[in-house]
Amino acid sequence: MNTPAFPAVPQRLGLYPVVDTVGWIERLLGAGVRTIQLRIKDKHDDDVEADIVAAIKLSQRHEARLFINDYWRLAIKHRAYGVHLGQEDMDVANLDAIRDAGLRLGLSTHDNMEMDRALAARPSYIALGHVFPTNTKQMPSAPQGLTQLAAHIKTLGDYPTVAIGGISIDRVPAVLATGVGSVAVVSAITHAADWRAATAQLLELVGAGDE
Numbered sequence: 770m771n772t773p774a775f776p777a778v779p780q781r782l783g784l785y786p787v788v789d790t791v792g793w794i795e796r797l798l799g800a801g802v803r804t805i806q807l808r809i810k811d812k813h814d815d816d817v818e819a820d821i822v823a824a825i826k827l828s829q830r831h832e833a834r835l836f837i838n839d840y841w842r843l844a845i846k847h848r849a850y851g852v853h854l855g856q857e858d859m860d861v862a863n864l865d866a867i868r869d870a871g872l873r874l875g876l877s878t879h880d881n882m883e884m885d886r887a888l889a890a891r892p893s894y895i896a897l898g899h900v901f902p903t904n905t906k907q908m909p910s911a912p913q914g915l916t917q918l919a920a921h922i923k924t925l926g927d928y929p930t931v932a933i934g935g936i937s938i939d940r941v942p943a944v945l946a947t948g949v950g951s952v953a954v955v956s957a958i959t960h961a962a963d964w965r966a967a968t969a970q971l972l973e974l975v976g977a978g979d980e
């Protein structure tokens with residue numbers, strides 16, 4: 770397996786909440802999360818810039834790894850830790866500019882073809898999803914399930930990996946058993962009756978990631 774051309778991330782990024790507000794970033798970093806993503810959808814750069822700046826400042830204060838979803842230009846401008854992009858984002862983003870600015874890059878994949886395409890860009894990590902059915906994002910394909918996830922993780926060897934999609938607390942042990950280095954969640958935290966307890970339980974199961 771080839772090695773990343775983008776700056777490296779720890780092989781185990783640990784628990785990786787994906788959230789849509791600076792408030793959630795602040796709460797979760799305070800609770801001990803060390804890998805996190807700001808995912809605000811479909812706004813103009815001007816309308817998200819202040820939130821991105823605030824999230825980056827918080828992540829620096831907590832020495833955490835903040836990935837900015839989609840807004841790669843703002844992530845470069847404000848020197849985020851990294852950027853997360855999907856397959857369609859790859860068509861329009863300037864990956865060379867992201868790499869030249871020294872930002873880490875995570876790429877989404879859903880099947881073998883997308884994995885090959887993502888690997889050709891040699892990102893910092895490969896995300897694999899969606900593992901289970903999810904209500905958080907409309908997905909054009911079927912969930913890949915644990916068997917397919919495990920096969921993909923095996924193919925990827927030591928490459929840093931992230932699993933996403935429909936991962937509830939009770940499903941985490943089976944997801945970790947595939948050997949994946951990180952578990953990304955939205956609703957397991959943001960829709961939990963008690964987000965603090967859910968985050969503590971997830972951190973206990975997944976860990977906060979390697980240094």
Ligand SMILES: Cc1ncc(COP(=O)(O)OP(=O)(O)O)c(N)n1
Pocket residue numbers: 787806808838839853854855856858875877896897898906931933953
């Ligand atoms: C860790 C992680 N994995 C996958 C995604 C999905 O990214 P993408 O396919 O670009 O879809 P949007 O999130 O932009 O709707 C992600 N954000 N994070």
Ligand SMILES: Cc1ncsc1CCOP(=O)(O)O
Pocket residue numbers: 787898899902903904905906933934935936953954955956957
């Ligand atoms: C952003 C994203 N990309 C693939 S699945 C997903 C949503 C995951 O949310 P949840 O953890 O609530 O299923």
Ligand SMILES: [Mg+2]
Pocket residue numbers: 838839853854855858
């Ligand atoms: Mg995207």
